[in-house]
Amino acid sequence: xxxxxxxxxxxxxxxxxxxxxxxxxxxxxxxxxxxxxxxxxxxxxxxxxxxxxxxxxxxxxxxxxxxxxxxxxxxxxxxxxxxxxxxxxxxxxxxxxxxxxxxxxxxxxxxxxxxxxxxxxxxxxxxxxxxxxxxxxxxxxxxxxxxxxxxxxxxxxxxxxxxxxxxxxxxxxxxxxxxxxxxxxxxxxxxxxxxxxxxxxxxxxxxxxxxxxxxxxxxxxxxxxxxxxxxxxxxxxxxxxxxxxxxxxxxxxxxxxxxxxxxxxxxxxxxxxxxxxxxxxxxx
Ligand code: C2E
Ligand code: MG
Ligand code: MG
Ligand code: MG
Numbered sequence: 389x390x391x392x393x394x395x396x397x398x399x400x401x402x403x404x405x406x407x408x409x410x411x412x413x414x415x416x417x418x419x420x421x422x423x424x425x426x427x428x429x430x431x432x433x434x435x436x437x438x439x440x441x442x443x444x445x446x447x448x449x450x451x452x453x454x455x456x457x458x459x460x461x462x463x464x465x466x467x468x469x470x471x472x473x474x475x476x477x478x479x480x481x482x483x484x485x486x487x488x489x490x491x492x493x494x495x496x497x498x499x500x501x502x503x504x505x506x507x508x509x510x511x512x513x514x515x516x517x518x519x520x521x522x523x524x525x526x527x528x529x530x531x532x533x534x535x536x537x538x539x540x541x542x543x544x545x546x547x548x549x550x551x552x553x554x555x556x557x558x559x560x561x562x563x564x565x566x567x568x569x570x571x572x573x574x575x576x577x578x579x580x581x582x583x584x585x586x587x588x589x590x591x592x593x594x595x596x597x598x599x600x601x602x603x604x605x606x607x608x609x610x611x612x613x614x615x616x617x618x619x620x621x622x623x624x625x626x627x628x629x630x631x632x633x634x635x636x637x638x639x640x641x642x643x644x645x646x647x648x649x650x651x652x653x654x655x656x657x658x659x660x661x662x663x664x665x666x667x668x669x670x671x672x
Contacts, residue, residue, distance in 0.1 A: 415468050419452075423477055427453050430485050431651035434661055435503070435622065435644045438636045443661050445501030445535065447644060448486040449651045450478075466507075475509040483523060489654055491529040498662045503535040505567065508542050511549065517556035524560065531561030538564060540572030543582060554583055565622070570606060579617060587614060591625025594645070598630055608638050615639065 422428060432446040452460040469478050482504055490502040510516050524531055536557065543550060543566075554564050563585040569575055571590045579587070589610055593603045607623070614621035623635050626645030635643060649660065 412468060415465065416472050416474070418454075419465060419469060419472070419474055419478075422452060422454075423474060423481070427455070428478065428481060429453055429653065430482065430489065432489075432502070432654055432657040433644055433651040434649040434657070435501075435642060436648045438623075438626075438632050438640060438643045441632075441648060443500065444642060445503060446657060446661075447503045447505075447537070447651075448482065448489070449505070450482055451651075470507050470509060475507055476513045479507045479510050479513075480519070483519070487523050487527045487529050487534065490533050491527040493658075493662065494530060494533055496662070499530075499533060500662070501533050501535055503537050503565070505537045505539075506542055508539075508545070511542060511545055511553060516553050517560070520557055520562060521560055524562075532563070535563045535565060537567040537588065539567045540575065540578065543578045544572075547581065551582060558583060558585070563620075565620070570610065579613075579619075584619060586620030586622065588622045588624050588644075589640075591645070594623050594625040594631065594635075595627065597634060604634075604638075607635070607640075611635075611638050611640050 429451045430448045431451050432448055434443055435445045435447060436443055450462050450466070452462075452465055454460050469475055486502050486504045490500065493500045493502075506516075520534075520536075523529075524534070557564060564583075566575070566578065566582075566584050566587040568590040569587040570593055572578075578584075587610070589607055593607050593610075597603050597607060611621055620642065621640055623640050623643040624645060626632050626635065626643045626647050628647050631645075632643060632647060649657075652660070
């Protein structure tokens, strides 16, 4: 009888794996079509000075406007993208779209710094620093208006290659920030190894900041550490004023979160955050 059960569960397990594989293949072919059909969009989330809520920049976050499911968030499809042949195409589309948008805003008189999230594959495929340089050249975007966010799965790769890439990107005048700081295995050692311009405190430490004294201790020391190292520090996941105020009291200057604005389409971002300048520009 025990044997039967084992065999039974084996069959179920196999079916589950087959189902998962099928789902992945369906998703992959849907994603390939999505690229051709232009179903991807970049949303923009405001990054602000915490002291007064004034705009500093925006983080570009990818969305998939699925014909049936509506907007799909990156957590659902980027893991598949990043391990598929589509990775490079989509990453290039993100970089190009963000740079063009930033340049449009720059021309309209709004110096909005735009941050993009790098995909792990972008450090393997070709020369990233060269692509960034070419893109700045092609769009005419001022380099300091572009920022690149990298996560630990990128830093964990070939150290010398990453180091060289960062240096060359920074020489262009583009800043590099460490995203999701504190969630990886060796966040501190990366601060020592790589020439980073700043770090973003992961939202998992910020969401519950007021109620959880451990989170408060971690966030407080991360802010202190950043200052000592001369790094910009950005807190993400700020959902209410009290959290923003608390961060200010701990010396954190910049932040991002639903309290200041959700990720939104470019037009909505313009209306909400650039309205006066754009109106003035078009009236002139
Ligand atoms: P991330 O880079 O850490 O982006 C911040 C995420 O936190 C975004 O999720 C944003 O919507 C969410 N968030 C912002 N404020 C709040 C808040 O106050 N509360 C809560 N609960 N969440 C908040 P999103 O847009 O779903 O993106 C998830 C992740 O997907 C990003 O994390 C990033 O790692 C990745 N991603 C997004 N767009 C791109 C892209 O264009 N390229 C690459 N390679 N990765 C991307
Ligand atoms: Mg990010
Ligand atoms: Mg993050
Ligand atoms: Mg994240």
